[in-house]
Amino acid sequence: MRKPLIVATVLVGLGLVFFLASRAGEPGDKESNPVTASAAGTVPQPESPEDLGARGTADAGSTPLLAQVPTQEDGVLEVEVVAGGQPVPGASVRLYWRGARDPNLDEVSWRLASTGTTDAKGRVRLASRPGSYLVAVHAPGHAALRRDVVRPLGEALTHLRLTLEAGQSLTGRTVVGRRNEPLPMVELVLTAHGRELELWQRAEAPAEERVYASSDERGNFRVDGLAPGGYLLEARAPGYARKVLRQVKVPTEGPLTVALEEAGVIEGFVEDSRGRPASGAEVQVGSRGASQVVTTGEGGGFSVEVEAGIHVLSARRGDEAGSLDKPVVVSMGKTVRDVRLRLGPGATLEGLVVAKSSGAPVAGAHVDVSPLGNSGDSGRAVTDDTGHFSVSGLAPGSYDVVVNAPGFTQLIRSGPTVAPGERFFLELHLSGSGAVEGHVRDAAGQPVAGARVVGGSTGDASAEARSDAEGAYRIEGLSTGVQYFRASRKGAALGATRSVEVTEGGKARLDFTLExxxxxxxxxxxxxxxxxxxxxxxxxxxxxxxxxxxxxxxxxxxxxxxxxxxxxxxxxxxxxxxxxxxxxxxxxxxxxxxxxxxxxxxxxxxxKEGTRNAYTVQGIVLEPDGMPSPGAEVTLSTQAPLFLMAMALTDEEGRFTLSPPSRKELADARATLNVRNGARGAEVADVRLGEQNVVVKLRPATTLRGRVVRADGQPVRRFSLLSQPVSRQTGRAQAEREFQGDRFELRDVPAAPVKLMAWTEDGASGEAQVTPTYEAAAEVLLTLKSTAGVRGRVVDETTKQPIAEAHVFVEGDRYSNKRSGPDGSFLLEGLPAGEQTLAVSFGMFRSTAHTVTLVEGQVLDLGDIVLPTPRTNAGTIGAYLLQGGDELVIGQMIPDGPAARAGLRSGDTLLAVDGTPVTDYLDAMQLLNGAPGSTVVLEVRRAGTKRTISITRAT
Missing domain, CATH: 2.60.40.10 (Immunoglobulins)
Incomplete structure (x- = not known):
């Protein structure tokens, strides 16, 4: 009997799709640095307390100077500028320090560090402290060049050689998307890729180092004088959504087409607390990607163009503020009308910032407030000499509070939730920063010079270092806690990834071995x-x-x-x-x-561009009000005769296409569609595969209210709350929120079973499950009890050596996930008392589970947890297959299993089993599995060469 085939048309799990849809950045072109650092790394650049925000106090279009201008004693970056192998005298060179990322605006706080002009030898010396910089070179007759450079620790002089080239042209046209009609007078902004970008990063530069242009009345454009390389292109036009192309290559092989889609529009009114039009009120419209502010007119009305998606609105005027209870969903080219915001007493977030180690107040700390999980400038403050701050005029709702101070780890306090007129007090404890140092070596133990080490966090961005001639590197100013770093050889797309615990004031050791x-x-x-x-x-x-x-x-x-x-x-x-x-x-x-x-x-x-077949399902997702729903998650699943899952996101018009594999077993299969967009959702059963006009209308979100009490009768004065769907099909967990008092209200939750988890700072916690309905707000009571914990050490079954990076978690609790440390140890805290299942896994083949009984107020010590050696099931060869179109490829193999011992390799293409050609997963698995101890002969292709491999099946 055939086993069921599991087909996942999701790219490496659902998470990667969202990752790619929302994050950006690709490796850019770079200039090599011929001098390596004696101790590479970056440290925070001190800034003055009054220098607020990414733009500082500078005028629009310019970059402010560093508050503390560097001198030659701080170190020097010597830039040598050449063209055609000859020095370029008289070139203007500017050095910009890459500062902290503004938490509210999501922009880098650039600061001008040094400027100079090259001498007769084409050289200029720029005073600069250790850190990460952008260097920009402008010379007549040459294209402007912009490159990133790291001034490493322990190096007084860093040399950088840059080669100028003749300017290149970028030509193209701007059109209306889908109709492909010319779109005139589109504003274009080009930002050069000046460094190696991680997948989650994007190209950035100060305003004066971007290139500005526009298309003509026929939609054509030409930008001259560009240096060869990669650029981020941003296009804007009234009435159209912003278009961003993250990888534009110069020169191109032909004209570039930039297609803009029609923008959505939100129209509405702001009223004061008495219901009168509120003219002059600031309306902030925020989303995960961007935010903007518009001002109401004399009648209190406003209109704002937005991209398709989900938007959060708030308004304020003077001491009054207000917000919408639920987000506004806007689809491409559509207008959402009659959005009304009512002002009331503004709330205040105030508090005290102290050093965690000493309790001393931290003066001059930046406190930035933005809407929970979204961009937006809700308010800013700087702590006074006593460490106090206050941000007023806040609309009711939940916020992110980000605190930065020189010499301390960035602190993010997510979820403080304020009611109208409420004063919410926060005591914020900052930890000092730490450092990581080590060596990068090859497999023979020899140093790898010039290796790039990137990762960790300085609070607002990843840190970066280069190894010196001895393979040594050092990074300072790191946030405390477990940090991940990757080392890679010069020019390599991938490398080795490891983690390390960074402690306050300490220097953690982290060595790498590179293949x-x-x-x-x-x-x-x-x-x-x-x-x-x-x-x-x-x-x-x-x-x-x-x-x-x-x-x-x-x-x-x-x-x-x-x-x-x-x-x-x-x-x-x-x-x-x-x-x-x-x-x-x-x-x-x-x-x-x-x-x-x-x-x-x-x-x-x-x-293959969305190859459609007889089983392709297409349709549209609508919001509860009948408008299209962009960005909705659509999941298709079948149970018989095959278990199959496919996933897609709706486009700007709310449309989706799902193309499962074309297999004869699916001829009579029926599917279920689960659709989610935020807290709104729907399920459609008995969908025929191949149906082309499925219409899914989402059901609205609902409200959940409740009260939190202690089992011992003591009052609850402050607590945190997390709402998590019981089923993964009904959405994702909401962001953590923090409340004063003992009551809460959540206004945007799915009408489906959810688990509520509440806890206090003193370690008490409680859970409750409730099923809200659309008809009325649900009420729930949560009782808090003391929590429990569990600790142990993960070791190898054979060697008894500790296993670092093992995944340790309690089943059913998504927020207990930890990785074992370098010594194999782990500690899970804040767990509910009672019987729990502790799971430990390492990689794809090694896992174990233990039933434990946890007691309130106690931490259970399990000692050593033995992770078993992977074993191959009898009658199998210990190898996994991947279906790649009409090809079958060997995926991962069980270490020291039959296939690995016989010389089979991951990446081999499987051509035949015992002389029978195979192209189908199920057929191949039937032939590969057989009697324990028997022999199976595989024909594979490796690097273009066919070879035969005999494997003895496991006994």
């Missing part, structure tokens, strides 16, 4: 017709050896001819072709590639 690298030269072909005009990327995933630890992920761009090139450490990789911009609406077929050190391997990938 030798090889090269992948690839070509992307279209399954039908030419490649799309839109840019494509290749995502690459490195499976950890022996299935231990998480996969690493990188990305590179595909040129107009379909070519790409990657430098990767030796190992096996999965590669997918995806659109660089926009959402992923289908499952990219993987290509498995084996990289060998010092060698170049060719790889061909196939681009």
């Amino acid at each position: 030798e690298t090889g090269t992948v030269e690839g070509l992307v072909r279209s399954a039908s017709g030419p490649l799309p005009s839109e840019p494509l990327s290749v995502l690459v995933f490195a499976e950890a050896r022996n299935g231990a630890g998480p996969s690493s992920m990188g990305r590179t761009e595909v040129d107009a001819s379909g070519n790409f090139r990657l430098t990767l450490p030796e190992g096996s990789y999965r590669m997918h072709v995806i659109p660089t911009e926009g959402r992923i609406s289908h499952t990219p077929q993987p290509k498995l590639v084996q990289v060998e050190a010092g060698k170049t391997v060719r790889a061909e990938l196939t681009w």
Whole structure:
């Protein structure tokens, strides 16, 4: 009897789709630095307390000076500028310090550190402290060049050689999306990629170092004088949503088409507390990506253009403020009218900022307040000499409070929830920063010079360092706690990732071992017709050896001819072709590639643009008011005869396409659609595969109220609350919120079973499950009890050595997840008392579970937890298969299993089993499994060569 086939048309889990849809950044072109650091790293740059926000006190379009101007005694960056191998005298060179990211505006706080002009030898010396900088060079007759550079710790002089080139042109046209009609007078802003960007980063530069242009009356544009390389392009036009292209290459092989979609519009009114029009009120419209502020007119009305999506609105005027209870959903080209906000007494967030270690007040700390989980400038303050601050005029709702102070770890307090007129007091404890240092070596123990070490956090961004000639590096000013770092060879897309515990005032040790690298030269072909005009990327995933630890992920761009090139450490990789911009609406077929050190391997990938088949389901998702719902999550699942799951996001018009695999077993299958957009949701059962006009109307969110009490009768004066759906199909957990007193109200929760978890600072906690309905607000009572904890150490079954980075969690509790430390130890706190299941896993093949009984107020010590050695089931070969189109590829293998011992490798393409050609997963698994101890012969293709491998099945 055939086992059920599990098909997931979700790219490496649902999370990656959202990650790619909401985050950005690709590796940019860079200039090499011929001098390595004796001790590389970055430290925070002190700034004055009055210098607030990303823009500081500078005029629009300019960058303020550093509050403390550096001198030659602080260190020097020597920039050598050449062109055609000859020095360039008289070039203007500016050095901008990359400061903290403004928590409210989500912008880098650039500061001008030094300026100078190159001498007759093309050199200029710029005073600069250790840190991360952007250097900009302007010279007549050459394209302006912008590059990032790290001034490392312990190095008095850093040398950077930059080569200027003739300017290149970028031509193209701006059009109305979908209709492809010319769109005139579009504003264009180009930002050069000046550094190696992580996947979550985007290109950024000070305002005066961006390039500005516009299209003409026919929609055509031409931008001259650009340096070769990658650019982020932003396009804006009245009545249209902002368009961002994150990877524009200069020069291009042809004109660039920039398509803008019609913007949505929110129209509404603001009233004062007496119901009168509130003219001159500031209306803040925020989303996860951006925020903007408009002012009401004489009649209290306002109108604002927004991108399709979910938006949070609030308003304030003087001491009054107000907000909407629920977010506004806007679809492309649609107008949401009659949105009304009523002002009332504004709330205040006030408090005290102290050093955690000493309790001493911290003066000059920046306190930034923004809407919970969204961008927006709700208020700012700087602590006085006693460490106190106050931010008033807040609309009722939940906020993020971010605190930064030189020499301290950034603190984020998420979820303080204020009522009209309430004064909410916070005592905020700042921890000091720490440092990480170590060596980067190769497998033979030799130092790797010039390796890039990136990760950790200085509170607002990842830190970066370069290893010196001895392979040493150092990074200071790091946030305390467990931090992750990645080391990679120069030019390599991936490297080694490790974690370390950073302590206040301490220097943690973290060494890396890097594999030798090889090269992948690839070509992307279209399954039908030419490649799309839109840019494509290749995502690459490195499976950890022996299935231990998480996969690493990188990305590179595909040129107009379909070519790409990657430098990767030796190992096996999965590669997918995806659109660089926009959402992923289908499952990219993987290509498995084996990289060998010092060698170049060719790889061909196939681009299929949402290939439709007889089982493709299409439809539209509507909001409760009948408007299209952009960005909704649509999940399709079947149970018989196959278990299948597919997922997509709706586009700007609320439409979706789901294309499950074309298999004969699905001919009579029926599917269920689960749809969520925030707290609004719907479920549609008995959907016929192949249906083209499914209409899903979301049901509205509802309200949940309640009270929190202690089991011992003591009053509750402050508590935190988390709302988590019981079923993953009904949405995600809401952000944590913090309340004063003993009552709460949540106005945007799904009408589905949810689990509420409440806790206090003194360690008491409680849970309750409730099912809100659409008809009326649900009431719930939570009783708090003392919590429990569990500790232990994860060790290997065979060697008894500690296992670091093991995943430890309590089943059913998503927020107890921890990783074991370098000594294998772990501690889970804040757990409910009673019988619980503690799970421990390491990689894909090693896991164990233990039933434990936890007691209130106590921490259970389990001692050593033995993680068993992976074992192969009898009659199997210990290898997993991946279906890549019509190809079957060997995925991960059980360490020291039959397949691994016989010489099979991850990335091998499986051609035949015992002489029978195979292209189907189910057929191949039937042939691979057999009698324990019997022999099976595999024909595989590796690096273009066919070979035969005999494997003895496990007994």
